[in-house]
Amino acid sequence: MSLIVQKFGGTSVGSIERIQRAAARALATQQAGHDVVVIVSAMSGETNRLLKLASDIAPVPDAREMDALAATGEQVSAALMAIAIQAQGGKARSFLGHQLKILTDSAYTKARIKAIDAQRLHEALAGGKIAVVAGFQGVDDAGNITTLGRGGSDTSAVAIAAAVGAECEIYTDVDGVYTTDPNICKTARKIERISYEEMLELASLGAKVLQIRSVEVAMKYGVPVHVRSSFSDVPGTWVVSEEQSLESVTVTGVALDRNEARVMLVGVDDKPGVVAQIFGALAEENISVDMIIQNAPSYGLETRGTSGEVKADVTFTVGKADLPRAKLVMEKVSSGVRAMSIRYEEDIVKVSIVGLGMRTHAGVAARMFQLLAAEGINIQAISTSEIKISCLVSTKYAELAVRALHDGFGLGGKA
Template sequence: MKKSVLKFGGTSVADFEKIKNIGSYLKSRIDHEEQLVVVVSAMGKTTDALIENVGRLSSNPNEENLALLLTTGEQQTISYLAIVLHELGVRVKALTGFQAGIKTMGHHMKSKIQNIEADILNKNFEVNDVLVVAGFQGMNEDGEITTLGRGGSDTTAVAIASALDAPCEIYTDVAGVYSTDPRVYPDAKRLDIVSYEEMMEMSALGAGVLETRSVEIAKNYNIPIYLGKTLSDEEGTWIMPKEDILEKKAVTGVALDKDMNYVTLSYPMYDKHLLEHLFLLLEQGEINVDMISQIVNSDGLQMSFTMKDTDVNQIDEIFGALISQFPSLVFNIEENYVKVSVIGSGMRDMSGVASKVFMTLLGNGINFYQVTTSEISISYVVNEENGQLAVEELCKVFNL
């Protein structure tokens, strides 16, 4: 029988009325000879509320226990949805992450999926038509419950789709992928289709529709993803291999990544050990830095990089540890930066995109601090107050 994986995010299951409506929708799908895995997040602001509670107990809660706490949110959603489906006469089984055979590795709060046992899911499909699976969680080899980090429910859904070789439908409160964030630029257009590569750049660059990791997994297993609006007839966006996309555009979208920090450090001499230490600590802390630039001259070493401000406590600790060993190290963390990125899989084949972006920023008096390019994107770090203007002007120039 045809199998599909559906994922509903926290806003889609924010109250009991919505959970009931999703239940009815799923029942109608089952009636069309389909079997479904349904991955759900915690209801609405549940996770935030749990984190707030922890704030009353500890300023620096240990991650193992925090992960154990947060996973109760999804466990509650799967129970509620399964109760609704059972009442509707659907053969349904609710499964926490570990019950669904999701094995994780790495940090408790930022773990990665190591393996999904498709056998467990297939066995459950022998006597059930809907498997409701808790997103965002799994179990590591020590038998501890871990979370995949925020947004990780998408990864759960795509990874299960890959394990079952089934298409994956991800439902949120936005109908698909837009050329840019409609909250920033209201005239943004919905895209019918984007390639994995474009979507990955958009996610990595802060468009925020879908986690990079999820798209990466889908790409590796050639799993088509549909991004749509929950319980709506509005059309969404398909994400698929670029080979399957006939008409490639030079520029598909503009992404705005907010809340960036700009970190600069200087040291009186070039010291390989310092850099080794720094990057080892960043790696151990699983802190994503990007847009690194380095200058070595007679004044010594100057380095700068950007990072999300969510990791700022950890980076402070890392520099604290480094300074005890390298006392002449000077560092500075500046807030209030954003990254503006222009993305398009046809960019490489069509010339003039970079210069067009450059001229647009220049013409609007927008300073930029760092520039990076990839196969299908160009990114600029600018001051926060210029982010909105840059997105608007770039959308106009590229007719998005």
């Protein structure tokens, strides 16, 4: 008998009928001879509703209380799923993060899992029950409820699969991982197998099929992940090790991230320690930074202070949700680094290409820049890794850029 972890996202449990359908799928898997652990997200729209209640009371609510509030959405789904399984003749037991327990650090709203005690899961399974676990949540050493960040139920599922030695099925409203968003590009196609590394990059670059940290955990512990639709039985996409991946093309996918905001500190002191001071302050507030650009001084008038000292510009991007807190941090830091001004920009997106084949193929970056230039799209910033290239462009060019790159690299049609 094998053990399977099944995760159902918000759309998959978005109504009573969908919860009943997911319960039937879990029961069918159990009846096929498997032990089953089900991870559930909050019903679609519920987390946003809860967060809005908090923001209506306070512009920047306390993070600890936000976690206590947001975690209730998954609690409702877990109880309803267990009830649905029982109503269909099965046996089930629901568990919250603190009941297992899923131990995390204390980084509220984006906590990281430190350990999982799977004893209660094994006890439930031994009793013939389907264990239903509230995703997205855990508990810190002090007993405070924590959450794992948006999409954190994916991380819950993969981490639990790693803890109990299971494979993981992620059920969502799409039937797999596509070469790009099919809603933007009609020629997008489903990928049969994709490597952990490629999926990690796509997840970090805006592809919303899997949360980035869930892929990190899967890669670290070698958990096979099957991304598939909760509304059909067709095979989805397997996220596996590089050796098991079937695709060996130069570019595997194109990602679009609309969640970028840019911060520019204009005219900071150009001396050692300034950059460390800026990003150290952001780290203390658990604000993740993406692209970082420091413009070398040109020794023109614009790069010198009133006393003639050399100045430089420091630009970086953060998630739009983190921008209000980043602004508060920058207002505090700016005087210490003697910034001449601070600028903020939200009318930008990040478009990226990803592929293992980029390691061994020259000219990929040049081709990307040529494709964007041919559409009259100006590149505002660039970042690269071994298997990805990202460009910041104006929001108005978002979908045009995706289509140009997807078709330009020949990703449409059948594999």
